[in-house]
Amino acid sequence: MPQSTRDGVTRRNALKLMGAGAAALACKDSRPKPAPLQGKIMGNDAVLGHRLRQGKFPNVSSTIKRQVLIVGGGIAGLSAAWRLAHAGITDVEMVEMAPKMGGTARSGENRVSQYPWGAHYVPVPNKESKLALRLYTELGLVSGRDTNGQPIFNARHLVFEPEDRLFYRGKWYEGLYLEAGASQDDTRQFEAFLKFTNELRTARGKDGRIAFAIPTALSSSDPAFTQFDRVTMAAFLKKKGWNSPRLRWYVDYACRDDYGAGASEVSAWAALHYFAGRRPYQTGQTAGTHYFTWPQGNDWVAKRLLKSVPRSRLSALAFRVSKNGHVEVFDAESEKSLLYEAEHVILATPNHITEKLTNGARKHFAKHAPWLVANVTLRARPFNSTGGWNNVSYDSQALGYVDSTHQQFGKKEQAVWTWYQALPVKERIDLLTLPWTVLAKRVKNDLVLMHGNMDRLIERIDVWRWGHGTIIPAPGVISGDPRRNAQKTWGQVRLAHTDLSGLPLIEEANYRGVLAAEDILRQMKIKFETWATRS
Numbered sequence: 001m002p003q004s005t006r007d008g009v010t011r012r013n014a015l016k017l018m019g020a021g022a023a024a025l026a027c028k029d030s031r032p033k034p035a036p037l038q039g040k041i042m043g044n045d046a047v048l049g050h051r052l053r054q055g056k057f058p059n060v061s062s063t064i065k066r067q068v069l070i071v072g073g074g075i076a077g078l079s080a081a082w083r084l085a086h087a088g089i090t091d092v093e094m095v096e097m098a099p100k101m102g103g104t105a106r107s108g109e110n111r112v113s114q115y116p117w118g119a120h121y122v123p124v125p126n127k128e129s130k131l132a133l134r135l136y137t138e139l140g141l142v143s144g145r146d147t148n149g150q151p152i153f154n155a156r157h158l159v160f161e162p163e164d165r166l167f168y169r170g171k172w173y174e175g176l177y178l179e180a181g182a183s184q185d186d187t188r189q190f191e192a193f194l195k196f197t198n199e200l201r202t203a204r205g206k207d208g209r210i211a212f213a214i215p216t217a218l219s220s221s222d223p224a225f226t227q228f229d230r231v232t233m234a235a236f237l238k239k240k241g242w243n244s245p246r247l248r249w250y251v252d253y254a255c256r257d258d259y260g261a262g263a264s265e266v267s268a269w270a271a272l273h274y275f276a277g278r279r280p281y282q283t284g285q286t287a288g289t290h291y292f293t294w295p296q297g298n299d300w301v302a303k304r305l306l307k308s309v310p311r312s313r314l315s316a317l318a319f320r321v322s323k324n325g326h327v328e329v330f331d332a333e334s335e336k337s338l339l340y341e342a343e344h345v346i347l348a349t350p351n352h353i354t355e356k357l358t359n360g361a362r363k364h365f366a367k368h369a370p371w372l373v374a375n376v377t378l379r380a381r382p383f384n385s386t387g388g389w390n391n392v393s394y395d396s397q398a399l400g401y402v403d404s405t406h407q408q409f410g411k412k413e414q415a416v417w418t419w420y421q422a423l424p425v426k427e428r429i430d431l432l433t434l435p436w437t438v439l440a441k442r443v444k445n446d447l448v449l450m451h452g453n454m455d456r457l458i459e460r461i462d463v464w465r466w467g468h469g470t471i472i473p474a475p476g477v478i479s480g481d482p483r484r485n486a487q488k489t490w491g492q493v494r495l496a497h498t499d500l501s502g503l504p505l506i507e508e509a510n511y512r513g514v515l516a517a518e519d520i521l522r523q524m525k526i527k528f529e530t531w532a533t534r535s
Contacts, residue, residue: 037444038460041436042108042117044098046467048317048332052356057319057330060339067091068520069327069342070309071318071357074103075298075506076496077348078305079513082135085308087521087528093340094309095316095329101306104469105506107299108375108462113416115375115404116297117464120418122506124153124280124290129214131514131531132507139304141292146283153285157292160407165388167450168395172386177250178394189244193251196240200225200276212277215511216478216501217534219273226269229479233263233271249394257399259504260369260422260470270473270503293389295404297418298506321345321357323491344492344520348513350468351486351499361490365482366499370428371469374419374443376401377459381415382451391450397421398446419443422469431465439463470504478502494519 051057068084070077073096084092100106104118122141125132133151136142142151166173173180177190203211205222213219220226228236233255237248248263254274255266263271280290294300313331316338320328325342347354355364392400398421405415421442423431440461447454477483487500496516501508515532 034455035459037440037458039436039440039462041439041465042462043464043466045315045332046432046465048315049097051330052317052319052353055319057328058335058337060328061336063339063341064093066093066340066342068093068344068346069325069340070094070346070348071321071327072096072103072346072348072497073098073101073306073309073312073314074348074497075105075302075305075509076498076513076516077103077346078302078309079135079510080346080348080496080517081310081513082305082308083514083517083531084520085310087517087526089521089524089526090310092310094312095318095327095340096312096314097317099315101309101312101314102299102302104466104504105298105302107296109296110377110416112377112414113405113408114294114296114299115416115418116299116402117373117375118297118371118466118469119506120297120402120404121159121291121293122298122301123278124158124286124292125507126214126277126279127281128210128218129507130533131511132214134531135301135510136292139301150283151281153281153283155285157294158285159289159291159293159389161288162386162388163289163291164390165386165392167391167393172384172388172391176253176392178246182246186244186246189242189247190250193242193247197272197275200272201279203276212273214277214505214507216273216503216508217511226479228272229267229269229477230475231268232475233266233268236268236271237263253392253399256422258470259473260371261424261472261474265472265474267473267475267478269478273503293402293407295407295416297404301506318349318357320359321347321493323358323361323493325492342492344494344523346494346496346513346516346520348496348516350497351471352468354486354495354497358490358493362486362488362495363482365480365486366474366477366502367425367472368468369425369470369472370423370431371466372421372423372431372439372442373464373466374440375404375462375464376417376419376443376447377461378415378417378454378457379459380413380457382454382457384451385415391417393446393450396446396449401447417447419446421446425472428467432467436463439465471499471502473502489519 106117141154141157143154144152164176200211205220209220211220211225252263255263255271259266315332317330325345327340329338352364354362389406390402401417401419404418405412443461494516496512498504498509500512521528
């Protein structure tokens, strides 16, 4: 006999009735069908960039003389221009391959909001990060000093609460470490890890330097700490006996979020720097957060640094650099090659590009992680929207999304979510060749896991492909000679890029740009106050 329900209706008949009812409801659903998903692939001109590999350019048609030429319009190049401007150097030009300045701090905008295409926050500085504090003061992030001389931070630019939210098995939790359901052993290991990293945060080497400083150039060279650069973070955790899946996820997420690669690829030194390298000022304004952010992300900073650039040339690909200061540039708009004869050159380019530009005089010393970034425009928010700034799924290979409208005042029915995924190096070609439909589906499916059906909520998904997004600080990158050799002046050419620090941080890019500019000021025999200290 068929199984019966409580009221005597058979289960089979009940299912038939339910099916008929659902069909009737479907017929009565007068809501319009969701509009087809819109969007497109954004990003830099990969064809123009890859011409550097091919090496075929027109002969030089004209020559331009400059006192200083900066190649690369990311944060490092912009910081170099900022320092030179403060020293009164005005015969400066910047050339940039992209149609806009900013590098990985680029942003976009639509009718709902501005949004980042890359880096989206700036940490509150450490006490030793004097250069960063100087920059933030000039930008208005520091509004003054209290009676003890401590900086007063502008709360309008600090991340509003709530900040981090973690999705796990249908629920959202506060923070990025999954405490809910943790075993005693999970908790014991997590507390031991926190104790270890907290001790490192204040540790100093025999040379008197902080173990993990920002900028990294100020870090201790004591072997007690540099030994961590010999192994991966995964190997380090294993050696310590820390095998809790929750702790390992937490550490792996941190590595992927900052460096674009997991604990099995990143050196223990770099991973520990993530946890022990931040000692931000503790003030009344920073209670609950230690990050500045804006709808457009770090382009907010880039746009303000750009005011220091006297002249620039966009969509211009430098393809040959000589140590005497001669730089050949292909102007994509005019399709002509130009020769810059500069007294001083700053190459603010990633290390793999620098190797090509210098014909191997400065070697490629580290790989870069490819990134997929998407900006998802919503008609309305899902029912389980967290209201948080940074939203992460425990079970996803992606890094979650930030709400780019989070810092706006008032009720926000629509939103733009900026979604991130760092990919393995071996998937770079796929990333650069897959069509928009495939990439957009990847983004949408990841959001569905957190928020359910979003067909009627998503208006468009625009994606950006960073083929070489962030330097991967693999074992040996920080402590090895190749990185140190890449920093050396080459004739009239200085190097300035976050790659030279081994970590893809905005403070490092700013430091490297200012350091290169001040080296030029010394060669010019101009008196100036040193901003980028080496000790």
